[in-house]
Amino acid sequence: EVQLVxxxxxxxxxxGSLRLSCAxxxxxxxxxxxxxxxxxxxxxxxxxxxxxxxxxxxxYVDSVKGRFTVSRDNxxxxxxxxxxxxxxxxxxxxxxxxxSLFCGGDCLYYQYYYMDVWGKGTTVTVxx
Amino acid sequence: DIQMTQSPSSLSASVGDRIxxxxxxxxxxxxxxxxxxxxxxxxxxxxxxAASSLxxxxxxxxxxxxxxxxxxxxxxxxxxEDSATYFCQHSYSSPWTFGQGTKVEIK
Numbered sequence: 001e002v003q004l005v006x007x008x009x010x011x012x013x014x015x016g017s018l019r020l021s022c023a024x025x026x027x028x029x030x031x032x033x034x035x036x037x038x039x040x041x042x043x044x045x046x047x048x049x050x051x052x053x054x055x056x057x058x059x060y061v062d063s064v065k066g067r068f069t070v071s072r073d074n075x076x077x078x079x080x081x082x083x084x085x086x087x088x089x090x091x092x093x094x095x096x097x098x099x100s101l102f103c104g105g106d107c108l109y110y111q112y113y114y115m116d117v118w119g120k121g122t123t124v125t126v127x128x
Numbered sequence: 129d130i131q132m133t134q135s136p137s138s139l140s141a142s143v144g145d146r147i148x149x150x151x152x153x154x155x156x157x158x159x160x161x162x163x164x165x166x167x168x169x170x171x172x173x174x175x176x177x178a179a180s181s182l183x184x185x186x187x188x189x190x191x192x193x194x195x196x197x198x199x200x201x202x203x204x205x206x207x208x209e210d211s212a213t214y215f216c217q218h219s220y221s222s223p224w225t226f227g228q229g230t231k232v233e234i235k
Binding site: 037047118 | 159160162164166170172173174177215217219222226227
């Protein structure tokens with residue numbers, strides 16, 4: 001079964017750091033972009049970051065730029081999110097997700113990405 | 129950043145009803161629009177990608193339409209298991225953003 005399993009969440013003080021991991025199984029990990037998405041308690045979904053198959057391209061939401069770093073180890077089928085300078089507003093469930101690609105005709109011009117496999121999430125709480 | 133606005137924020141409907149959720153983008157996004165369903169305590173599940181393509185395994189009562197800035201998710205005959213929150217999300221450019229969600233309740 002295609003699966004993503006997050007780990008590494010926990011309670012951390014403001015200003016602290018945490019590293020989340022996401023283990024992928026039963027699909028060819030190095031063929032996919034991968035994303036992190038978070039959900040604050042009782043709130044909606046917020047896309048946080050994603051990373052290209054070979055790690056050469058990374059994108060972030062503005063609120064985490066300079067504090068969070070997404071990375072991957074294709075040999076270990078793993079995705080990571082290093083979170084530094086954590087703030088109370090970073091408190092959330094963090095999901096990793098697989099970015100799948102649908103080509104609408106000409107794949108050179110029409111590349112539709114969507115997140116089709118999700119982990120169950122890991123909870124990060126930033127509080128003193 | 130592209131803002132995604134859903135309406136309504138919540139709705140209550142009966143089993144068998146046809147319901148429609150609207151998602152508007154703050155700028156044109158072509159067909160780069162996905163829909164997700166999320167049940168409490170669970171991860172989101174993709175229903176529709178590229179505005180109108182049905183994800184494998186998703187019931188045919190779900191459909192998506194629209195392009196440019198206005199999109200809709202329709203459930204043709206609401207079922208009890210469709211009680212959930214629905215989110216739209218664009219993948220036109222980074223950062224990807226989600227709508228605020230529409231909570232669907234069964235009367």
